[in-house]
Amino acid sequence: MRALLNWWGALVGLLLILTGGLLQPAMPWWSPQAGFGFHDLPITAQVPALLLTALVCGPRSGMLAAVAYLSLGLSVIPVFQEGGGLAYLQQPSFGYLAGFIPAAWLCGRLAKQPGMDSLEHLTGTACLGVLTIQLCGLLNLGLGSLARRWGESLPQLLITYSLMPLPAQLLLCCVVGVMARLLRPLLLVNR
Template sequence: MRALATWSGAIAGLLLILVGGLIQAAAPIPTASGGWNLTTLPITLQVPALLLTALVCGPRSGMLAAVAYLSLGLFQLPVFQGGGGAAYLLDPGFGYLAGFIPAAWLTGKLVRQQGMDDLLGLFGAAVVGLGVLQVCGIANLLLGALAGRWGPNLGILLFSYSLAPLIPQLLLCCAVALMALLLRRLLLVES
């Protein structure tokens, strides 16, 4: 029964990640007139979908969903932002994609081991997962710079891949934690 739950969570997670990669994130911002404007953020809902999968379905399902997503993209299906294929291994952003696997595993493991079933604990686990993504991506950029791949563009790449999306991703970690809490209670997920 547990294997069925793992695989069904992984398939649901893969679908969430695929759809999340197609949707531009947005946040409601209050206006001076007392209303609200929906402002687009410079990220998609792909990372929040990954974190939500790990928080709700656990480390195995999250990791399997991440492996399936990377496999689809590397085998020529255009699921990555710029398409797909093995050439993506040399893309500056590939380190962040490769970070999906350890981020999903660690996020899910934290929730399971620590018994986090409160909003703050789920938020903390999501932030740790986001941190893992950042570390993997930055490590890839630094290794590429040492190999001379990016030329003088390392600063620009670090800003566009790490710093610019960081605040919106942290904001979405709040939403992911809230959604995870509601889904965990609705689905009667045990910590």
């Protein structure tokens, strides 16, 4: 029964990640000149979807969803931001995508620990997941720069792929923490 739940969680997680890749989150904003509006964040919702899957469904479901997403993207289905296929392994952003797997495992594993149902713990765990993705991406950028694989300079790549999306990703960790806190009891997540 547990294996079936892992597969269902992975399937739902994969669908969330695929859908999240199509959505650009926005933040409510108010200014005296323009009034109330929304400001688009410079990321998609796929990282929060992955982290939510791991926090709610556990490490196996999160990792299965991440592996399925990477498998789809590395095949001929263009689900990644800039397309797909095996050539995507040469993109500077691939390290961040590869980081989905350890991030899902870490978040899911930490969320299974006793006493991890508080909003603070779930949000902090989501932040650790983002940092795991960032570390994997930074490692890929560093190794690619040493091999002279990228056309851009390493500082420009760091700004584009790490520093620009990081504040928005950490902000969305708060949303992920709230959603996980609400969904875990509803879905009878046994921790």
